[in-house]
Amino acid sequence: MYYGEKKIEKPIRWAMVGGGKGSQIGYIHRSAAMRDFNFDLVAGAFDIDPERGREFGKQLHVDEDRCYPDYKTMFAKEAKRQDGIQAVSIATPNGTHFEITKAALLAGLHVVCEKPLCFTTEEAEELEALAAKQNKIVGVTYGYAGHQVIEEARQLIAEGKLGKIRIVNMQFSHGFHNVAVEKNTASTKWRVDPKVAGPSYVLGDVGTHPLYLSEVMLPDMKIKRLMCSRQSFVESRKPLEDNAMTIMEYDNGAVGYVWSCCVNCGSMHGQKIRVIGEKASIEWWDEHPNQLTYEVQNEPVRVLERGMGYLAPSALEEDRIGAGHPEGLFEAWSNLYSRFAQAMDACDRGEHVEFWYPNVHAGAEGVRWVENCVQSADQGAQWVDYK
Amino acid sequence: MYYGEKKIEKPIRWAMVGGGKGSQIGYIHRSAAMRDFNFDLVAGAFDIDPERGREFGKQLHVDEDRCYPDYKTMFAKEAKRQDGIQAVSIATPNGTHFEITKAALLAGLHVVCEKPLCFTTEEAEELEALAAKQNKIVGVTYGYAGHQVIEEARQLIAEGKLGKIRIVNMQFSHGFHNVAVEKNTASTKWRVDPKVAGPSYVLGDVGTHPLYLSEVMLPDMKIKRLMCSRQSFVESRKPLEDNAMTIMEYDNGAVGYVWSCCVNCGSMHGQKIRVIGEKASIEWWDEHPNQLTYEVQNEPVRVLERGMGYLAPSALEEDRIGAGHPEGLFEAWSNLYSRFAQAMDACDRGEHVEFWYPNVHAGAEGVRWVENCVQSADQGAQWVDYK
Amino acid sequence: MYYGEKKIEKPIRWAMVGGGKGSQIGYIHRSAAMRDFNFDLVAGAFDIDPERGREFGKQLHVDEDRCYPDYKTMFAKEAKRQDGIQAVSIATPNGTHFEITKAALLAGLHVVCEKPLCFTTEEAEELEALAAKQNKIVGVTYGYAGHQVIEEARQLIAEGKLGKIRIVNMQFSHGFHNVAVEKNTASTKWRVDPKVAGPSYVLGDVGTHPLYLSEVMLPDMKIKRLMCSRQSFVESRKPLEDNAMTIMEYDNGAVGYVWSCCVNCGSMHGQKIRVIGEKASIEWWDEHPNQLTYEVQNEPVRVLERGMGYLAPSALEEDRIGAGHPEGLFEAWSNLYSRFAQAMDACDRGEHVEFWYPNVHAGAEGVRWVENCVQSADQGAQWVDYK
Amino acid sequence: MYYGEKKIEKPIRWAMVGGGKGSQIGYIHRSAAMRDFNFDLVAGAFDIDPERGREFGKQLHVDEDRCYPDYKTMFAKEAKRQDGIQAVSIATPNGTHFEITKAALLAGLHVVCEKPLCFTTEEAEELEALAAKQNKIVGVTYGYAGHQVIEEARQLIAEGKLGKIRIVNMQFSHGFHNVAVEKNTASTKWRVDPKVAGPSYVLGDVGTHPLYLSEVMLPDMKIKRLMCSRQSFVESRKPLEDNAMTIMEYDNGAVGYVWSCCVNCGSMHGQKIRVIGEKASIEWWDEHPNQLTYEVQNEPVRVLERGMGYLAPSALEEDRIGAGHPEGLFEAWSNLYSRFAQAMDACDRGEHVEFWYPNVHAGAEGVRWVENCVQSADQGAQWVDYK
Ligand SMILES: NC(=O)c1ccc[n+]([C@@H]2O[C@H](COP(=O)([O-])OP(=O)(O)OC[C@H]3O[C@@H](n4cnc5c(N)ncnc54)[C@H](O)[C@@H]3O)[C@@H](O)[C@H]2O)c1
Ligand SMILES: NC(=O)c1ccc[n+]([C@@H]2O[C@H](COP(=O)([O-])OP(=O)(O)OC[C@H]3O[C@@H](n4cnc5c(N)ncnc54)[C@H](O)[C@@H]3O)[C@@H](O)[C@H]2O)c1
Ligand SMILES: NC(=O)c1ccc[n+]([C@@H]2O[C@H](COP(=O)([O-])OP(=O)(O)OC[C@H]3O[C@@H](n4cnc5c(N)ncnc54)[C@H](O)[C@@H]3O)[C@@H](O)[C@H]2O)c1
Ligand SMILES: NC(=O)c1ccc[n+]([C@@H]2O[C@H](COP(=O)([O-])OP(=O)(O)OC[C@H]3O[C@@H](n4cnc5c(N)ncnc54)[C@H](O)[C@@H]3O)[C@@H](O)[C@H]2O)c1
Structure with a gap:
């Protein structure tokens, strides 16, 4: 039985790419992530339409200046902050998953990516290798x-x-x-x-x-x-x-x-x-x-x-x-x-978690x-x- | 709504091959056929074991001398009676269906055959042709x-x-x-x-x-x-x-x-x-x-x-x-x-029924x-x- | 597992009162009774309308002269036959159950009566006593x-x-x-x-x-x-x-x-x-x-x-x-x-059955x-x- | 369709009485309240055992000095803070609901109380009157x-x-x-x-x-x-x-x-x-x-x-x-x-909400x-x- 206590010491600073207003799957990402002190939503590039994305971010209590027009800007700007994001969830249409995941890993972020992780096994293997190299978690939301x-x-x-x-x-x-x-x-x-x-x-x-x-x-x-x-x-x-x-x-x-x-x-x-x-x-x-x-x-x-x-x-x-x-x-x-949060937290501490979760290999x-x-x-x- | 009235003038004189004591499917044939004045069970070669078959037939109120040791004897003997059988149901293992159905048609009987009707389309076509030639009904018990x-x-x-x-x-x-x-x-x-x-x-x-x-x-x-x-x-x-x-x-x-x-x-x-x-x-x-x-x-x-x-x-x-x-x-x-009864009855009167039923072509x-x-x-x- | 063998030596000669064409419950009585050689339908006063009742009886293969205009006539006439009925099922509206059951018992018949057996416990006790005195079975169709x-x-x-x-x-x-x-x-x-x-x-x-x-x-x-x-x-x-x-x-x-x-x-x-x-x-x-x-x-x-x-x-x-x-x-x-059939048969042979069934006391x-x-x-x- | 945007301008500062570690219903209160920016958990008297309550509060990221030994202390101390609680949820055994709800209303708080609101209609009417007088919301968690x-x-x-x-x-x-x-x-x-x-x-x-x-x-x-x-x-x-x-x-x-x-x-x-x-x-x-x-x-x-x-x-x-x-x-x-949050927020702004919710009268x-x-x-x- 779980009573809501924290599972990691401090919530992970977290952003979303996609999952904006009207999107099918954005809300469940936020609802699941922000529950139980696992993640704090502090930034986002929520929408293909930057203006709509900013408006929406504000509705989610994200600071206006951390509502970014696109993921590249976000990764770049956040990297410069002391309190920059540590993880990002990607809930955009499929065709963008590969490049955003790759960019996120290269930016030193843990990733939660929507399925499909990418389009080809070649790409998948590239991401598996990159995650290993960067020593970052990639979770994939096979939610059921x-x-x-x-x-x-x-x-x-x-x-x-x-x-x-x-x-x-x-x-x-x-x-x-x-x-x-x-x-x-x-x-x-x-x-x-x-x-x-x-x-x-x-x-x-x-x-x-x-x-x-x-x-x-x-x-x-x-x-x-x-x-x-x-x-x-x-x-x-x-x-x-x-x-x-x-x-x-x-x-x-x-x-x-x-x-x-x-x-x-x-x-x-x-x-x-x-x-x-x-x-x-x-x-x-x-x-x-x-x-x-x-x-x-x-x-x-x-x-x-x-x-x-x-x-x-x-x-x-x-x-x-x-x-x-x-x-x-x-x-x-x-x-x-x-x-995902526990795996990211353990990873940051140089440890591993024992339990299974849909990881980069599951995505691949x-x-x-x-x-x-x-x-x-x-x-x-x-x-x-x-x- | 159906209240049990007869659908054909007189019950059809009917026999079974197989469907003996302990068989899986024999009882439902009898129960369905004998309901509502459609068929009278008057003869049978119920079992591969003639003695067991006769014993069982007696339990079904079939005259002892119409409990036959095998279908060939039954078809031959019944053909000689004034009140001989008009139709037969075949509820034996698959390998016998073809030959018994064929024999029954040749003996001038309507047939209800268990599925599969036979083993090959060649055989099936032979039975389709024979049923047409003999102008007899072949029903197949796709019961559901x-x-x-x-x-x-x-x-x-x-x-x-x-x-x-x-x-x-x-x-x-x-x-x-x-x-x-x-x-x-x-x-x-x-x-x-x-x-x-x-x-x-x-x-x-x-x-x-x-x-x-x-x-x-x-x-x-x-x-x-x-x-x-x-x-x-x-x-x-x-x-x-x-x-x-x-x-x-x-x-x-x-x-x-x-x-x-x-x-x-x-x-x-x-x-x-x-x-x-x-x-x-x-x-x-x-x-x-x-x-x-x-x-x-x-x-x-x-x-x-x-x-x-x-x-x-x-x-x-x-x-x-x-x-x-x-x-x-x-x-x-x-x-x-x-x-089946109505189709057989209509057939005997040179008529056709309008409704569908699993016939010889369905079997084929x-x-x-x-x-x-x-x-x-x-x-x-x-x-x-x-x- | 039951394969349809007879449970009693000879089917019981049986009639119905009520349960005519269009009645809700008549068919299930017949279908259940006539299954498996337990009862032979040989007579009936099927309908409040004698003519409709006779027509219907004929559709059920009952001899025209045993399709009676009312139950009194039936009980009287059948009592005079060598092959008269041994049991009767009553599937008429409630208000008639008491008198018909009573008449049937007095006529020396086993009875299957629809529920309710009667209207008052006084009547019920009278029927319980009468059934005992006449040494006849009264079954009540709590069918479920x-x-x-x-x-x-x-x-x-x-x-x-x-x-x-x-x-x-x-x-x-x-x-x-x-x-x-x-x-x-x-x-x-x-x-x-x-x-x-x-x-x-x-x-x-x-x-x-x-x-x-x-x-x-x-x-x-x-x-x-x-x-x-x-x-x-x-x-x-x-x-x-x-x-x-x-x-x-x-x-x-x-x-x-x-x-x-x-x-x-x-x-x-x-x-x-x-x-x-x-x-x-x-x-x-x-x-x-x-x-x-x-x-x-x-x-x-x-x-x-x-x-x-x-x-x-x-x-x-x-x-x-x-x-x-x-x-x-x-x-x-x-x-x-x-x-019911087995209980009636045992009763006629001066024996009792071991199993439960909805009897006159259940009706009461x-x-x-x-x-x-x-x-x-x-x-x-x-x-x-x-x- | 709801995408998680804020429904009120700022989350309501919120505390719990009861609902501690191991309690049946505490977690669902927190999970529901803290979802979607409605309430911030900033204080609590979570447990009948103060020490256990404080330990648990810390696991919920509540400041240690706002983990109170009992509700009286909490209401008193919070009342003195600029950023003191605005609402409290009561998830303690039934016998305490009346007194805690009353105390909360008197302390100027909105209340979410577990059912039963109290034990007698007399008490219920007292709370109805008090809520009206204090112009505060009392919600009751008929959650289904x-x-x-x-x-x-x-x-x-x-x-x-x-x-x-x-x-x-x-x-x-x-x-x-x-x-x-x-x-x-x-x-x-x-x-x-x-x-x-x-x-x-x-x-x-x-x-x-x-x-x-x-x-x-x-x-x-x-x-x-x-x-x-x-x-x-x-x-x-x-x-x-x-x-x-x-x-x-x-x-x-x-x-x-x-x-x-x-x-x-x-x-x-x-x-x-x-x-x-x-x-x-x-x-x-x-x-x-x-x-x-x-x-x-x-x-x-x-x-x-x-x-x-x-x-x-x-x-x-x-x-x-x-x-x-x-x-x-x-x-x-x-x-x-x-x-509840919207009703409290509207109430604070001198407005009313149109929709139904289980309020103090439902509790009564x-x-x-x-x-x-x-x-x-x-x-x-x-x-x-x-x-
Ligand atoms: N795991 C699941 O059960 C599940 C269920 C539904 C959808 N999905 C996956 O989630 C992803 C999103 O699906 P959806 O149904 O929510 O799509 P959607 O079209 O409803 O929403 C997509 C969102 O992404 C935004 N967006 C698009 N391109 C963007 C970009 N380049 N940068 C930032 N934001 C961008 C859009 O503005 C929109 O808000 C898809 O990959 C889909 O396969 C998964
Ligand atoms: N339509 C359906 O839903 C359905 C369901 C079950 C079985 N079946 C078919 O019914 C047939 C019988 O299957 P079953 O499960 O009852 O088999 P079973 O083995 O339980 O019974 C076969 C019966 O046939 C008798 N028999 C065997 N050879 C015989 C012969 N040469 N002459 C006379 N009697 C003979 C046996 O003694 C036995 O009584 C099979 O063809 C099977 O595919 C159909
Ligand atoms: N056991 C059950 O589950 C069940 C279900 C339905 C009805 N019933 C009972 O069955 C009885 C009949 O109900 P039903 O729904 O079939 O009624 P119904 O009105 O549909 O049919 C009654 C039948 O009885 C005939 N009838 C009426 N009076 C008669 C008389 N004096 N002599 C001969 N025939 C007469 C009618 O002509 C008709 O055919 C009722 O007592 C009812 O409570 C029991
Ligand atoms: N709405 C619903 O569906 C629902 C379901 C379950 C319980 N409830 C109600 O919730 C209330 C709590 O039930 P529960 O099953 O969680 O009980 P519980 O016994 O599991 O938990 C009670 C909690 O209250 C704490 N507590 C007890 N007295 C306290 C006090 N004076 N001050 C502070 N904390 C105190 C305990 O330490 C414990 O943590 C009851 O009134 C019950 O009727 C409602």
Whole structure:
């Protein structure tokens, strides 16, 4: 149980690039970061429109002169301050992540970057190397991974409760883009423009989320080969897909499926992961983020609930309100941001943290997976060896 | 609303081959057929073991001398009686379906055959031709199709409520065979023996069920090509699979997925179909066979319920107890058997019925699909043109 | 597992009073009774309108001359036949149950009577005595009690899995009569006419169903006192209620609640029972009749499923299709009718059956409960000692 | 949609009494208050144990010299500071609420008080008067009311979508105290001690929550009389109840039920409210706090979802992450605290806010309801006129 005490001695001085007024994801970054004394928002280049960004920054109690017109100015100016920022979160459209992350690392900052980290494995490897060289943390916001029962799933699997893993069935499939909403919505427009969005739409935008959940739950499984079939049901989205099915073969003989979709009309809660072993399965669904079903064949299905004493200690640490009360996505993100803060703080003290969090390698893995999927899809949905 | 009145003038004199004591599926055939004055059970070759078969037949009030040791004897002897059987249901292991159906047609009988109708499209075409020549009905027991809301789904789609269809997501995925239960259970043993089961296990055993639901809902969509990835997680089942994922491309640009599985630990109600159009989706799940969700994008999800006045008239005809009360699988089968009886009766009178039912072509289509899936899988999960 | 074999040597010759064309409940009686060789429908006085009744009987393959204009004629004429009826089911409006049951017993018939058995405990006691004197079975169709997991609940409680029972929370609350549908529907009209319906509407019509479930699950608990608050939200229904809440105190210190309602707009599946003990609870809901939740405090909620090997043997006996497949209300009724048949058959042979079924005392108890509720309600919802 | 901008010019200087390390409810107060620049935590008397309280305060970044040993000292010392606190939240055991709230108002502070506001209506009226006299805000943390779909329910009802209201069915029923956990848990111990807890346990502790939801949804309905039956299943809790059923009659002819319980074994999400009108019902359940079912009789049940464009504008204002993503209890509380802040800020500027929030009268109403329930229960569960 967590009562809100500080986890690091002093809040980290923190800025955002992007995440401005009207952006989809900016608020949850701030809400998660600023909770529980982990980060202080002291600067920002919140918007592609500098004026709007400054106005917004002021609404967030950021000093006017630390509301910057762009990230370059911010990194340069902040570097000169005694009390300059120590970390930055990047919540801009995909096409800018690589260059901003790189610039931030070069500016000596810790980074929290939105997914996708970048567009190519080449870029990803460059960032992995740079983070290592600069000795800085790069966190990636696979936010759902912060739900506490995801950790319980990881523990159950580690303890062998499921037996040998056979099938991992994943999906993130919503319906909000069933028609060309991008015609009228700025924040969807860039998503279907390859220059800004990268080589894929739904594979990267949604598919990588349950994929990362599988990586948390199954840290030892490696993809051997995969095939991906993708479509653009809204024609104008071509070459970017709005629907895709990926089949993966893992090195241990297991198979995985990922259904990524944004034209699944009516679907409100489209993210699920089911891990099937030879003895039992576990399933998590984002409509019930506080629950995990644990299904041993020939026994009654069990519904595990966040916060209950029968969970693994590590799945209980981040309980904030007790069992039976619904925590939501904000707590999941808060849990991640708390780990980012602790990792940054430890890093600054020359130490390491023990717990997992979506780091630069997780970010790189997402990029790699999309790249492989796209390669397969573009070859007519043929199998490709995973590399 | 249906009150139990006869739908045909006189019950059809009927026999069973297989479906004996201890068999999985025999009882539901009898229960569905004998309901509502459609069929009278007057003879049978219920068991591979003649003695056990006779004993069982007597328990079913079948005259001892019409409890036959095998189907050949039965067809021959019954043909000589004035009051001989008019129709036969075949509920034996897969490997016998072709020869028994053929023999029954040649003996001038109407047939209800378990799925799969046979093993190859060649055989299927032979049966299609023979049924036409003999002018006899062949029904195939894709029993779930008899649930009333399946008809509602068909109507909603026909009326264009979903718009152009884009994705059909299907699964039949249970966990009862997560280990080699066939070592100890006769009724599972034959299922993994290619000689008796045919060229596939779960594709045919479970996958063809939601596939047929999709055919009912989407009568005009044709598969263009498919690929299938299959595994035998219980090694001794090789070459037969206990898990498979099939991806299909339809001629209208839609895609379909079928997950067929019997090692999905803990899954109790594994059959689902979701049809996604450009405007709305519908979803049916066998855990709630009386409900259908109808999900128009940007409107609240609606839960349609069996028996309610807002349904299509054709979806209400077979209501037997009123809305709000759970009908189950037995009613679904009864609905099919009632259609079989009416089709047989009409056929005998030189007429045709207007309504759909799983007929010999539906049976043939299931066989064709499995054949294509197996071909793809055996080529390393490559795409094959559907033929 | 049950495969459909006969449970009694010869089907019982059986007739119906009421349950005619268009009646709500007639079909399920026939479907349940005639299943599995338990009863043969050989006669009937199906309708208040003799002509319509005869027409309907013919549709049910009943000989025209055994389609009687009224029950008196039927009992008289059948008594004179060698092959006359042995049992009768009564599915007429409430006001006739007492006299028809009495007449049937006097005519030497076994009876299956719809609830309520009669209107007053005085009448009920008369029927109890008469049934004993005539040595005949009177079954009452509390049909939901036939769901197999109800037996599982009974066993779990008997084994002490819940500990001392504290609270029994029941409801049967639907919305189909939210407005005065009786203005246009014959089968609702009589329900709100005290002369035909008796002293209550929803208490008797729906409330007694979960009450009987509680009697099956908790055979030893006795009501000590109760209070009932009832309303007629559709004014024209006065003095009969369309909503009621009953609070009961049991002799062992437990309390019970029954919410009876027919104006609960939109509620499709309104029957639930939750039994709460000091260690655990069980809950059954008619929307999921094949499931029972078993909830031990501080353990994950378990979902028990019909047909699974972990259930009590007595809860598995009536499985007809295996776990994971939805059985419905028809199977529940079939299970009861099968017990009625076996009880009648044993009775005729001078024996007794071991298993429970809703017998004449269960019918009497429902009448008593309604009487007490009405008495309380009519005194301004004051407590009354249960008698 | 809310992006986190400040709603008031400057955060309110804020302190807590109680809510210390290990307390159940302290963290959610802080998390909700400190979110979005509404309140700055600058002082506290967090714990009955001053030393532990000071240690904890330091963990919350409160200056050591503003971590006070008790609330009296705090109010006195803070009053002398230029930058002294402007508001205080009280999260101590029930028995102290009255005196601390009174002291806070007298010290010129705005107050957020935990429920129950006090023990008697006499006290409640004193606080109502004092708040008016001091012209200060008293907010009461009926936290669930902050869920956005509660506002949607209020709007649907106000628009007449349900028609005349007939039945309000409420429950808050959990199982965490099925045995005498208070023997070992400090935070449960006081709850069953009348001196500290007040005249009731579950009625006040949980029952008042859905009651307040009903007040939000149905602002015009007044209770006319009620009866309450309560029990102490864990004997040592006497005279305080661990289970209670309350039946209410409203002045417009509607009835209400509240089931309050803490011995409902296994129940994880026990809070529900269902409002039934003559045309439709709405239902909210805390297991799905982002959903509201809207059930028009004879139409398919509709599931309304937080964040969707079809909701009332006022139900969308506090959306923080978009539809389809689970917000939880923390957002509900944040919404309330945001309204408290705005109300305090407006009050200081001599203005009023337009929106509803649980104010001192809501607090008083809860106290009144418990008082009436207890009076009824203590008279043997007799009806009492509501006063
Ligand atoms: N982790 C998740 O669950 C999740 C969810 C949604 C979005 N995202 C990711 O977050 C990122 C942002 O997505 P969004 O939906 O919030 O986009 P959006 O279009 O809604 O908002 C983008 C914001 O970035 C600002 N911006 C754009 N270019 C900028 C620049 N060069 N410098 C500074 N600000 C700039 C815009 O003004 C806007 O405020 C994307 O990479 C997306 O993939 C992640
Ligand atoms: N439609 C469905 O939903 C469904 C469900 C289950 C099974 N099935 C199909 O039904 C068929 C039977 O399956 P099952 O699970 O009941 O098998 P089972 O092994 O449980 O029973 C087979 C029965 O057939 C008898 N039999 C075997 N060979 C025979 C022969 N030559 N002549 C007469 N009787 C013979 C056996 O004695 C036994 O009684 C299979 O084709 C299977 O695919 C369909
Ligand atoms: N057990 C249950 O779950 C359940 C459910 C519904 C109804 N019921 C009970 O079943 C009984 C019938 O209800 P229903 O809803 O089917 O009623 P209904 O009005 O739909 O049908 C009544 C039938 O009885 C016939 N009838 C009336 N008077 C008769 C008479 N004197 N002789 C012969 N036939 C006569 C009518 O013609 C009609 O066919 C009632 O007592 C009701 O309480 C029980
Ligand atoms: N609104 C809700 O949903 C909700 C939920 C839980 C509790 N509550 C209410 O919150 C209040 C606190 O409940 P809890 O469960 O957190 O209790 P708790 O026993 O867990 O914690 C009480 C806290 O108050 C401190 N405290 C006690 N007396 C004090 C005093 N005189 N001065 C300063 N600190 C003192 C204790 O040290 C402890 O930190 C109760 O009134 C309870 O009814 C409300």
